[in-house]
Amino acid sequence: MIFPPKPVRLDTNENPFGPSPRAITAYFKTAMRLNRYPDYVEYREFISSRLALQPQEVLPTPGSDRGLQTLLQCLSKKYARIVIPSPAFLMYTRFSRLFFNRVEQPPSWLGRGWDAVFRLSGSDAILLLGSPNNPTGEVVEESTVRRFLEEFGMVIMDEAYAEYYGKSFVSFLRGFNNLVLVRTFSKAYGLAGLRSGYLLGESSVLREVERAMGPFDVPTPAVEASKAALEDEDWLRMVVESTSINRAYMVDELNRLDGVKTFDSKANYVPVYVEDAQRVFEKLLAENIRVRSVTSEWGGIEESFLRVTVGTMIELKWFLQALRRILAS
DSSP, X not given: OOOOSSOEEOSSOOOTTOSOHHHHHHHHHGGGXXXXXXXXXXXXXXXXXXXXXXXXXXXXXXXHHHHHHHHHHHHTTTOSEEEOOBSOOHHHHHHHHHHOSEEEOOBOOTTOOSHHHHTTOEEEEEEEEESSOXXXXXXXXXXXXXXXXXXXXXXXXXXXXXXXXXXXXXXXXXXXXXXEEEEESSSTTOOGGGOXXXXXXXXXXXXXXXXXXXXXXXXXXXXXXXXXXXXXXXXXXXXXXXXXXXXXHHHHHHHTSTTEEEOOOSSSEEEEEETTHHHHHHHHHHTTEEOEXXXXXXXXXXXXXXXXXXXXXXXXHHHHHHHHHXXXX
């Protein structure tokens, strides 16, 4: 087995298989049009037509993070508090604390149920969560989401990893006007370097967000590459299927190791419990293998664990070999 020439990057949930060749071609074809701003009208029509929505229910954003941050900024004028089931993506709380005095983080993932979340419901509150959830990889059932929408003033659902799970809550936009979905091309579509994403939701909500953003925050190369990536369904299918195969292999190998426990994940990463997770994290880093250390900063953490991205087979084998050596020592 040949050691990868660069660090084994299993810490940022990137797609290791790369973007669609069609997306790469579309990116390069924009070189002669860099003097022109992107056409968002056509872009919104393109995305909305694929989702059976109206163009005004789609808002392009420079990555999902920037879209989420601006959305929270706008919603803070109407809602008094925000509820973030935890552990959750660190940027949820970091962004929320910029705009809300009350940021509540009930422990609710890792198989603990939703009672603590429902106790904090109310029309004055926003609920922010992901499905699949980062860092646990768990998903929310449709019946639970329906109840969330009935009991909270606004629900923001981050679907950054929805392609890996194969399910989205887009259909809920037809029945609820208090739902906003956050989408990205950074994960399964392999366009993390272009910072391309979009919001889906009620037109009046998105119109407020659009006013708070720059007029052309998503550049032409990102727009054209994103469109091509959406069209190449065969490539996306290959990425999702390859990730599923590699994830199953990694989980099976990890479960064979003494003192290691995994948590079921529907995304392209796996929560891994090991004794003294921080020490294992540091030893892996010393071997040029990067994983994510999930600590109390993420909220709702009783025991620190590692979040390991599902990489290529050679990356996973190198990670597993290193982990075996570290555990043995």
